[in-house]
Amino acid sequence: MELFFIIILSLLIGSFLNVCIYRIPKKESIILPRSHCPSCQKTLEVFDLIPIFSYLFLKGKCRFCKHPISFTYPLVEILTSLGSVFLFLNFSLSSVFFLYSFLFYVLVVITFIDLKHFIIPDVITLPNILLGFLLSLFGLSTTSSDSLLGILIGGGILYGMGTLYYVFTKKEGMGGGDIKLMAMLGAFLGSKAALFIILISSVLGAFGGFLILFVTRQSKETPIPFGPYIALASMIYIFYGELIIKWYFGDLFFT
Numbered sequence: 001m002e003l004f005f006i007i008i009l010s011l012l013i014g015s016f017l018n019v020c021i022y023r024i025p026k027k028e029s030i031i032l033p034r035s036h037c038p039s040c041q042k043t044l045e046v047f048d049l050i051p052i053f054s055y056l057f058l059k060g061k062c063r064f065c066k067h068p069i070s071f072t073y074p075l076v077e078i079l080t081s082l083g084s085v086f087l088f089l090n091f092s093l094s095s096v097f098f099l100y101s102f103l104f105y106v107l108v109v110i111t112f113i114d115l116k117h118f119i120i121p122d123v124i125t126l127p128n129i130l131l132g133f134l135l136s137l138f139g140l141s142t143t144s145s146d147s148l149l150g151i152l153i154g155g156g157i158l159y160g161m162g163t164l165y166y167v168f169t170k171k172e173g174m175g176g177g178d179i180k181l182m183a184m185l186g187a188f189l190g191s192k193a194a195l196f197i198i199l200i201s202s203v204l205g206a207f208g209g210f211l212i213l214f215v216t217r218q219s220k221e222t223p224i225p226f227g228p229y230i231a232l233a234s235m236i237y238i239f240y241g242e243l244i245i246k247w248y249f250g251d252l253f254f255t
């Protein structure tokens with residue numbers, strides 16, 4: 001029963017995340033006006049806004065002008081729902097479940113905006129750095145000193161990496177958005193998580209970048225968004241972080 005409720009609620013949240021992904025880069029309000037077709041501007045009715053099902057019923061086209069609807073809409077809804085279900089199965093209805101779910105939703109929005117626009121908006125990361133720290137003050141995430149350390153380590157290491165990259169290649173490697181995103185994750189998850197996420201996302205990024213280069217044969221000049229790798233590494237940390245750290249370092253730190 002709880003699971004059923006989580007599925008329905010997360011699909012609706014996914015639908016809202018779509019609105020965020022579409023409107024935040026355009027600096028539009030995420031509340032008003034009501035959703036409309038980006039092609040013919042007709043305001044969408046409830047029937048057009050049922051997660052996943054509307055897309056299937058309408059065969060991926062606007063009901064009024066038949067303009068194709070991007071596949072990312074149902075994709076975001078499915079992803080949001082799947083993530084929420086896995087979080088629920090792992091953490092049940094605990095306070096970490098709500099914390100991780102919130103973080104997951106923020107990361108979904110950031111991932112899809114970064115994939116499409118190659119930016120990570122400050123309006124998402126900056127308030128959330130503050131929120132992550134405030135939650136730690138109330139004992140709702142990590143300790144407040146670890147949260148501060150997480151912000152410094154997360155943001156600092158990425159800033160350092162970006163600077164080094166620039167010194168050697170004279171090219172902008174790490175965007176300011178990536179740095180603030182890492183600081184945000186450090187604020188919520190603490191310093192150990194920040195180190196883990198930087199390490200794993202770098203490995204994933206190197207591997208993914210190589211794969212994309214190999215498959216598309218595009219030049220190295222093509223910008224590669226790093227945000228999605230950071231987001232993926234964060235989710236790996238949330239689900240398997242402790243396990244991987246223990247397995248890798250063995251009894252070295254955890255005796």
Ligand SMILES: [Zn+2]
Nearest residue numbers: 037040062065
């Ligand atoms: Zn339309």
